[in-house]
Amino acid sequence: MIRERLMQRQVLLVIVAYHPSEEEVTRLSNCLAQLSPRIGYAVVSNDHRSGEPVEALRFGADCFLVNRNNPGYGRAINQVAASLPREGPLPELIGALNTDLAWQQGTFEKLLDWLLQHPDVSVAVPQLVDPQGVVQLLCKQNPTVLGLFSRRFIPEQLKPDWLKRYDQWYMMANRDYNSISEVPYLSGCCMLMRTKDFLAAGGFDDRFFLYLEDADITRSLGAYGRALHLPVASIIHHWGRGNHRSWKLTLVNFHSVWLYFSKWGWKVW
Template structure:
């Protein structure tokens, strides 16, 4: 079994990048590590060298998906079995990657897995989500109080489920995506039309057509979760553009696949279903 991990940076603090690379380097496994740097300067080259990471510099800043696809292509050429997409603002202990690798080895029909994710203060981040409806993204962003009071937030973030149990989840966060390489080859990497935002939902959805997409709380990572589009108008515009691209691709108000996938995920939660042993995805398994 061979494993690769990749981080994409854009003018991140060198110590922040060192922290995530240190997390990977602390793992007792042989890992191919990539740092794709979209920054205008190459000051992170020294950090990459310190942790034995392959350094790819793209000062033209082609976007999150394009940059990760560079690392994915290089990793797949090396014949890795699994590839991990990592955000720059995460850290984790040496037990995380071995535990996820072992679980994926035991469950060959899983194509994508995400661990329990915590804020730096130890509180849980609810990053298990249904496939979004335009209302979810619009009201959640611009009228968060109303969204919470309506009960739709708990529904969208699958809080009716037990975050202490394994769950099948239609949309997993791009801050930490543990992917089976054979599935990546089948569905392709990130859709490069998304500069940033919603590329993780898009990839989760494509993986979910051919394999299971799973939340695994057996191990936890820490995620600073900057929520840049809540603080920066340029990033907000990027987020809006990506939402338009996403719904233009998959459907706005009418999206039969979204309805079917979300209904099955919620049905599994409602009945407390354990993950079935049979192969298949949320889209094609019968109740």
């Protein structure tokens, strides 16, 4: 960690990379280059291979960590948090970001300014939209067995009306996505967390390799302050639903489901 740079930062964005394409890295690099000095970034490259495109992000980064294996999303962010200096000022906020994001200049500055004025907020996620500008409905109720099973395994055309209504409730689909509101389960693709609360909570639970680590950290941080959907600014999310295409990732998802309910209690619906 470059201490001199870090002393300027009010936000440290932590980007977890897993073999992003050159196109994805270029898009992300262009956005990162527009950040003000108040906002820095760190990169963790999981399962890193020498010469891959993500290395282009090294030169502007406050920290660039390489994992030769893949420890998972939350654990990668914890690695950066563990490297923060134990003396001196820390960034007010730490961000958890995917590589499949893009934003307009000033976006994170706007989010930062709002959160500085609302210190009771422990975690927030901006408005997430697809490349066409359509709002992605990524706010959720706390996980339930039925909610997870329905969305993963039951085709929409086979669902009875009651289950469709349940899905709408679980996905908070009828809420106003243009208003600020408290949400039990925020998406981890672009999450801003109060650093002191993140450290007090112990960071991400290392047992979650992937999936539901965002549900878990939202719930953990909720003990320290509010968890908000914060549409004062928008982020473009080029979303890839990997676990719906890979049986290996589906098994990882099952493991995360088991961990989550074992920790927080089983809730069927």
